[in-house]
Amino acid sequence: MKVFAFCFLLHFGLFMALFLLGLDFSWLDDREPSLVSRIARALAYVLGQPARGLWGFLPSPCPMALQWTLTVSNSLLWAAVMRALLRRFNSLPD
Numbered sequence: 001m002k003v004f005a006f007c008f009l010l011h012f013g014l015f016m017a018l019f020l021l022g023l024d025f026s027w028l029d030d031r032e033p034s035l036v037s038r039i040a041r042a043l044a045y046v047l048g049q050p051a052r053g054l055w056g057f058l059p060s061p062c063p064m065a066l067q068w069t070l071t072v073s074n075s076l077l078w079a080a081v082m083r084a085l086l087r088r089f090n091s092l093p094d
Helices: 002-022 035-047 051-057 064-090
Strands: none
Touching (some): 002 064, 051 064
């Protein structure tokens, strides 16, 4: 259970940090986004899968609770897969 919690916190924290780094308001000044912002946005897009694919099916004015539920569910899914891979290749205990 500790491994699962660690994987969840790792994914959720990394996703949120990259998402926030990827927010770039340079378009307000008619400038190109920075390299850090572009890389962070691309990595957040990858870590946001498969929830990112479901995002298009949400209602247009989407309730905040539904958005957070989808984000947390995505991190739980990633944590389950990471834990399974770690158990498979490193023979972690249950």
